[in-house]
Structure formats: C-alpha cells, structure tokens
Amino acid sequence: MKGLDIMLNPKVTAVVGVSTSNPFSPGNVIFRKLCFENNLPTYPINPRGGTVEGQPVYKSIQEAPDDIDLVVISVPAKYVPGVLEQCGQKNIKAVIVISGGFSETGNSGASLQDEVMEITGKYGITMVGPNCIGVFVPEKLDTFFLPSERVARTRKGSVAIISQSGGWLIERLEELASRDVGVAAAISIGNAATTKVHDFVEHFGDDKSVTAILAYIEGFGQDDGRKFTEICARVTQKKPVIVLKGGQSEAGHRATQSHTSSLAGSAVVASSAFKQFGIIEADDEDEVMAYAKLFSFPERPMKGNRIGCLTVSGGHGVIATDEADQYGLEFPAFTEEDQAAMRATVTPAYQGIASFRNPCDLTGSASDTDYEGVLRVMLDIDYVDAALLLLLPYAPGISLQIGARVANVAKLKNKTVVAYVPDLDKYEVIIRGFEINGIPCADTIEEAVQMINGIRKRSKYLQRIGRL
C-alpha cells in the first residue's frame, strides 16, 4: 500500500488543530513531537493564524505549502470532513485523524464517519482513525497526542504492534520498554474507518525489518474477519502473527460495545480459524509480552513437545513442570546413560547432591561450569527439543557471567533455549549476557514456559505447511 509507506516515512508533515493559546492541546503536543523529536519539517494549521513555537501558523491546508506528505488532524469532529476535502484537493495521500466523536458515539457520529469515508475514497487518501491516539515509529514518527513523559520511548526493534485500544497500546509500549524489547512501529487503529488491522498486517508482512506482528482486536467489521485471516495466511508463512482478542467473554463482548462500537455485532473470528492460518492467539497480556519478547529474537525451531529443564532450585523445577503440563509440553525422563553423562560434567563434590532427572536440579551449590557442562550434554540428547533454563541466580557459585557463558553453549545447537532470570537491576549483566547472545530471558517461570509454548506453536504450524 503506497499510502501506508508515505504515512510511515513522511518527509514533511502538517498538524491541523494547533492552538495558539493552549500549548498543551493535543495538536500542539503532536506538533512539538514532529518538530523536535522527529526533526520533521511540520506546518502548524489553525484558521485563526498566529504563531506557535515561533513558527507562523497557516490558516488552512489550502494555504500551506504543497510538499506535505502526512497530515495529522486534531480538530472537533464536525470540521474533519472539510479538512479532508482540502487534503484531497491538494493531493495529500496520508492522513491520521486523532479526533473522536464519530461512530463510537452513536448515530450522528456514524453518519459523520460515513462522510469522511466518502471523501477519503474519492481522493484515494490513506487514513488512520478517526478516534485514535496516533502512530509511533521509533526514531522517525510520533503522532501520539500524549505528552512525551506519559509514554515510554520504546527503542527501535523488530516487533510491529497494531491495536484497537490506545490505552492497551501505550501500556504495551511501557512494558516492552521496561523489558528492553524494541518495536518497528506501534499503530493505534482507532475506529478503523478505512485502514484496517489487516492492511497493516499486510504492510508489516512485507517489511523485512519486522520479525513479528502483534495485534489487539476487539472485533471485525463486515467481511474484515475473512480478509484478516486471508492476509494472515500469507503473512504467517513468513513471520509470526500474534493476536489478543478482547471481549471474548459474553460480558467482555458487551463491554466492547461502548468502546469500539462501530464493530458491534460483527462476528468474532473463531480461535479455530486463527489456528488454521497459523495465527498465534495469546490468552492474556502476560502471554502477549512473552510472545513479543520471544519473537523479537532470531527464531530457533522446536520440532517436538519435549523440554529438558535445568534448575538450581527443586521448587522451581516443580513449578515449571506444573506449568508445562498445562500447555501439553513434556519433560521426558532422561535415560540412565544421559544422567551419567550429565553427572560426569559436574564438580565432583556436588555430584551426589544434584539430581539429574528432568528437571535437572543442580541445587544451590551449582557453579557456572556445572551449568554449562550439563546443558552441553542436554542439548545433544535427541529426545530433547528445547531447553528451559531456570536461573534464579541466588546460588553463590553462579557468577554474573553465566548468561553469556551458557548462551555460548546454546549457540552450538539449533534448538530453542529459553532462560528464566528475575528482571531485577542487579541481574542485568546476566540478562544482557543471554540476550545479546540470542537467548530470550523471561522474568517469571510461567513466562518462560509460555515462550516455549509460543515457539512450539510456531514450529508446529511451519511443520504443518512443510516449511520446517
């Protein structure tokens, strides 16, 4: 889609709806972001003229220069059609409409939205919104109308996010930033009057810098569910698409009515259809985070359900086993020979204390070399499809280098390896050691198991379509 390319890579922008009296109005917040954070030439527009941040304000799109790629509109709903008409006449191809007061507010708003769609259709304008918080592309474009201090500056990365809820999107960006996961783009789709979730899925599907696409969806408009799965069927051959559906319970579905009401009454695409087309469904926000982090790392396959688990705490092993069982993942028993091979790698004094069953519990006496040695043997076992490393680094023999050391062992094999390390400042060296060497770190045991479950779902689909 040409329009989306222009929207996400503008050279010159304009903001319609800056205020000369209130520097904190949404239009002004967006204007300052585009100018000073994104360093984009940006024209402020307000019918009353004047100046904003020392720049002359143009009275209309018509009066502004001709080189505008993207217009962000933040004016009361009733003025939006007029502004769009001017954009069309000026041959502007990309518009983001922040303004609310359309189909989400009832009948009069819905007819206003129809009017908007007619104009964008007539001129071939690619529009995101209305009733959205904007679009964010790290180091490039930020049209969120929220003050900078209210939204995390998530770093540039490879996960693209599309959301029907602005609040949900902001929350994910905060969380991703705090877990050091980068994003390629974050899209608040709003009422999705013309540009739909599937348009962005298609766009990011073709973008080689995007490794995974994440979407929060409350419902689909007429025919959009079908289009969504059709597009996903193509995209999921190349990269994972993860969906969290809001309003799955009956009560939750009713709650969507007062939120994204334009989608009311539309059929929710069934989980079975998602599964059929390789769309990975997340059950809740924790799982979204697990998958987002997992798929921001280079994919390693997991050809079966069998996990080898390595821990320094028996209790953690037990909890991981319970969790894995919920997802139908197995901890196969290690053969006597394999147990002996693992035992032989461990410091002699502790060979009698450690357990080499699965989970393999090296106890609080474990050291880095013990951990490395056992993992090396474990990853060579043919009935082990993935390794789960539980690494609460409370054991005094575990050093801060363990992440890098163990990750370097994991590199030798093309198998899924996921680590659990609590996400605390004091363990940052360990987490970075793992992650710069390609091993994602979960911050709970549950998240680690969810990550393995995610990669298993992905591998299973690729196996089914003959790509693994």
Place this chain on the structure above:
Amino acid sequence: MKGLDIMLNPKVTAVVGVSTSNPFSPGNVIFRKLCFENNLPTYPINPRGGTVEGQPVYKSIQEAPDDIDLVVISVPAKYVPGVLEQCGQKNIKAVIVISGGFSETGNSGASLQDEVMEITGKYGITMVGPNCIGVFVPEKLDTFFLPSERVARTRKGSVAIISQSGGWLIERLEELASRDVGVAAAISIGNAATTKVHDFVEHFGDDKSVTAILAYIEGFGQDDGRKFTEICARVTQKKPVIVLKGGQSEAGHRATQSHTSSLAGSAVVASSAFKQFGIIEADDEDEVMAYAKLFSFPERPMKGNRIGCLTVSGGHGVIATDEADQYGLEFPAFTEEDQAAMRATVTPAYQGIASFRNPCDLTGSASDTDYEGVLRVMLDIDYVDAALLLLLPYAPGISLQIGARVANVAKLKNKTVVAYVPDLDKYEVIIRGFEINGIPCADTIEEAVQMINGIRKRSKYLQRIGRL
C-alpha cells in the same frame, strides 16, 4: 510453641561450621550476617579452633559459653547428630540445620534424618530443617546462607511466608521487595523433619503483627495434611492463609520426588478441603503475589460479586471484563439514574464523550476531579460491592496526585477498592498516594482482578462462618 519464640527472637546465637580458610563458606556467610547485620552476639564454632573475623573460634558447642539461644548448623550431614547431641546436653532449645544430605538424598540420608529426629525429640529441641536455606526476620534475624547481595532486603511488614522450596522463597522476597510489600518472617522449612509448616502457621496465627500467612507446599507427611487443615481452620477465622501447591499436575508431582522426597507418596490435601477451612489457594506465582500484596493492606469486606469499574481506556475496560468473568465476578449494569448521577460530576465538555456504562470509561480526556466525582457516586451504589480503578496514567488530565485524591474518596466507604497502575518509577508518586492511604495497587489488570477475587474469597468465607 516456646521453641519457635526462642528461635525467632534469639539474644545470643552460635554458628557451627565456620571455616577459618574460606570466608565464603555458608557458615561464614551466616556468621557475618548474624554479627554485622543483626548485631547479635554470635559464637563461631569449628573443631579446629582459630579465629574468624577477629573472633576466637570455639572448638565445640560444649566449649562455647552457656547463654546460647539459637544454634545454626552448617556442617556435613554425618556430623549433625553429634552437634545436636551437644546442643541437647547444653539445654539449647532452638536449632536451624542448613546442611543437606538427609532424606532428600535417599535411604542412607533418611536414616540419618531419623537419628536427628530422635535426638531433638529426646531433648525437646525445636529444629528447622535439615536441608533448608534458613530463616529471615527483617531487622532481627537472617540465617540464610546466601551472600547478602543475592537476596533482597525485604522490608519489615505483616506477611509471613513459609516455603518448602528455598529458591521459591528467595524469589518471593525479591518480588515482594520490588513491590514494596513487607514481610514479618520468611521460613525455609527444608525437609521439615520436626518443625512442620503447620507449626509455623499456628505460631504466626497467634502473632498479632502478622496479617496474612503464605505457604508454598509440595506435599504433606503422614497425618500432616490433617493437622495442617485443623490448624488452618482456627487461624483462618482470624487472618487469611494462602497456599500455593507445587506438583499439582501428575508430571509436577513426579518432579517433587527428586526435590522434597521425604514427602513422596503422601496424600495431597484436596482443594475442596482447603476451601472448606477457608484456606485461599493460589493458582500460580502471580496470584501469590496478588494475594500477598492485597492482604498486607487493612482488609475491607466485599459482600457480593459485583464490581463497579472505572477506566480511562475502553480497551482496559474490555480486558478487565474478560478477566472478571473468568472468576465469576460481575460488572452489573448501572441504572439510568446512576449513570446520570455519574455524568453530572464530570467536566461538561467531556460528558458527551465519556461512557457511564460499567466499565465506566472516562476516556483520555479525564481529569482527577472527574475520576473522584464518578468514584464517589459509584461507591454509594448499593449493587456495587467493590470498585476496580484502572488507571494507566497516560491521560494528560490525570495528575500525579490522583492516587491520594482517589484514595481519600475511597476512605469514605467501607468497600473493597483496588487500583491498577503500572509499576513504573515515573508513577511512584501515584502508587504511594494510593497505598499509604490504604488502597493496594496492582501492576497488571489481571492482578487487580485477582486481588478482588482474593478479597471476595475471604469475605465469602467470613460470611459463611458468620463473621461478616
């Protein structure tokens, strides 16, 4: 139990198993903690004598002074019976055995453990362990054998924790510290040869400074399950007891065998029995955290299942509705009158944008006063048993004072109020504003709903036994 009182409040301690050559041996770590962190007179003991940290080392318990209240033992398993014999002869009543190599290692270890139990029985010694990481009482006692930098210094508070897994316990302390929840004590129960989980439940049940008791249990020894529920039946009349059971899946149960194997084969007390006696069962570690935080706050009752939900993001409202539905909690529809009353409290310009259905969505235009006004009306509604405040503070009109402001409104009514605020440094002022005013803050929507579910379980039980 007199012995536990002595153990948790010692005036003078001794550590058997300090090393004069390795300052990082477990015994030395414990010795330094008792001396320098807890400021307790502590005698170091090693048959070879010498000095440690400038103090003369006694060659045996026998040779040490007579005023010892608590002995911590960290010597190879085979020497433990001899040390205990000396403790008994010296009339020492409290002992913590860190050493591993007992029933958890198989038959020979089991007979050593029997020997230990005979000695403690003969002399009436209260013993925790063997095979434990120790006991921690903030500002008083720390016998964890882990270096200080490996364990969070959780602040003093009102939640007591007892765990069959040392790793699990350390992990909880880290997490509680990071969420600013204090603990009254943290007990690694180890093999529970003599002192059982139920002994500590009874002890903390009688301790007025403890508001909630949390236990991680993989299984019970012969008759211990029955004793546990009997004691809990008494304690839960006074305060909540929360249990996470490890090894609930068949695979997980097998994994407990190589961990706390002394408990192998014992019947796992059924969830139904837990329910009958008012024990609150947590499904996973997230729920443990939710309950621990919730019950560290003064309890407010929740007399029915009905929640009024207040949000600034429609998506968050939808997700909360889905979550609540899973727990059988309801968001009752607000009457037209009540909706009108809420609408009347909101800034006129936004009355048309906000939705006053349940969840009530004030949108990103909401301000502190809007939030306060609507909550005031909501808490007065007789078909609302609790309020759930979803407060991603991304809305520009929400100030950092909102926590305290809203909490002060909540104070006027004796109903459960729980807030969701992301646990980020930049929102610390908001979170503190809520929490010093008695409203617990969850760091995910799911956790907030789990908290409400926890208080509902508690209130339901109190209603059943006629105490609410």
